[in-house]
Amino acid sequence: QVQLVESGGGSVQAGGSLRLSCAASRYIYSGRCMAWFRQAPGEEHEGVASFDVDGTTDYADSVAGRFTISRDDAKSTLYLQLNKLRPEDTAMYYCAAAWEAVECYSASSLGTFEYWGQGAQVTVSS
Secondary structure, eight states, X not given: OOOXXXXXXXXXXXXXXXXXXXXXXXXXXXXXXXXEEEEOXXXXXXXXXXXXXXXXXXXXXXXXXXXXXXXXXXXXXXXXXXXXXXXXXXXXXXXXXXXXXXXXXXTOOGGGOOEEOOXXXXXXXX
């Protein structure tokens, strides 16, 4: 049963923008925390941004000021707006959700999240 579905990846030139979407089941969407991670080839997963159910957002230093995480409650959808993209932003981006979590930060461990999407590829050329 697919419960998180990402879309919106693609290829852009440096300086460009993309918007990723993550459609969630209503149950998962109502949980404590949703977040975006990314994984570049040969690298470990990196937390990018998080959205706590209380409305608090958090960003990795590498994307702060360029990326924006948001939610549309009517659509049970999480978004990540990626602006001023750089070649080093090239990665597979994953949506993740935690029904119960002690904390909700972009640096929260992978084990915090029990639900994951299939990933959306973002490629930025120089």
